[in-house]
Amino acid sequence: xxxxxxxxxxxxxxxxxxxxxxxxxxxxxxxxxxxxxxxxxxxxxxxxxxxxxxxxxxxxxxxxxxxxxxxxxxxxxxxxxxxxxxxxxxxxxxxxxxxxxxxxxxxxxxxxxxxxxxxxxxxxxxxxxxxxxxxxxxxxxxxxxxxxxxxxxxxxxxxxxxxxxxxxxxxxxxxxxxxxxxxxxxxx
Numbered sequence: 744x745x746x747x748x749x750x751x752x753x754x755x756x757x758x759x760x761x762x763x764x765x766x767x768x769x770x771x772x773x774x775x776x777x778x779x780x781x782x783x784x785x786x787x788x789x790x791x792x793x794x795x796x797x798x799x800x801x802x803x804x805x806x807x808x809x810x811x812x813x814x815x816x817x818x819x820x821x822x823x824x825x826x827x828x829x830x831x832x833x834x835x836x837x838x839x840x841x842x843x844x845x846x847x848x849x850x851x852x853x854x855x856x857x858x859x860x861x862x863x864x865x866x867x868x869x870x871x872x873x874x875x876x877x878x879x880x881x882x883x884x885x886x887x888x889x890x891x892x893x894x895x896x897x898x899x900x901x902x903x904x905x906x907x908x909x910x911x912x913x914x915x916x917x918x919x920x921x922x923x924x925x926x927x928x929x930x931x
Contacts, residue, residue: 770840773818780811786845786853788821789838790871794829801860802853851875866890866906873909884913888923895930904931 774782787802788794800808812830815821822831832838842850855875861868869886876883891906907927914920 766836766840770837771844773820773837774840774844777814777818777820778811780805780807781814782841782844783849783853784808784812785815785820785832785837785841786849787856788830788832789841790850790853791857794831796823796825796828796830798857798860799830802856804856851877866893869906870909873913876913879915880913884910884919884923887913888926891926891930900930903927 774785777785784799784803788799791798791802803811805811809823812821812823816823820833820837822833823829824831845853851874854871858868858871858875861871865886869883869890872883873880873887887906887910891903891910894900894902894906904927907923907930911920911923911927914923
């Protein structure tokens with residue numbers, strides 16, 4: 744149970760998987776030994792989730808991004824396949840550790856960078872933008888509501904409800920917030 748509630752197979756996984764204290768110390772030490780730019784790229788890779796090097800390069804917004812990944816590659820924390828255009832973390836908990844160890848500002852900046860480059864993937868863009876903002880944000884709420892409608896049309900009610908609830912969280916109190924909460928209840 745999580746907070747007294749049982750998880751089901753349809754519940755979304757948290758963005759960072761919980762780490763045992765031992766594993767957290769091991770991965771924290773490995774990440775702490777890396778340069779700041781390398782840790783930033785590991786965080787971007789963990790949050791992006793697909794391993795697409797083009798997306799990582801665009802979100803990195805620096806010419807030396809591949810060189811910045813070299814310390815993590817030498818430490819065998821990740822593998823880069825330039826021919827396939829992929830980066831693969833050696834273990835999923837490395838990505839979880841990067842997320843858990845990041846500050847809230849680092850997380851917001853990473854999500855913002857990903858939202859900026861994922862405009863051609865609207866659902867992912869909406870979720871990253873929602874994680875990048877603080878407080879109410881009409882644009883993020885609108886994008887999440889649109890993502891919820893797409894998810895619902897695909898038959899994915901769980902993601903639709905989650906998107907509508909997050910959109911309501913990003914909406915100041917008023918009719919739009921009430922409408923989004925009502926829509927989430929209806930879909931749920």
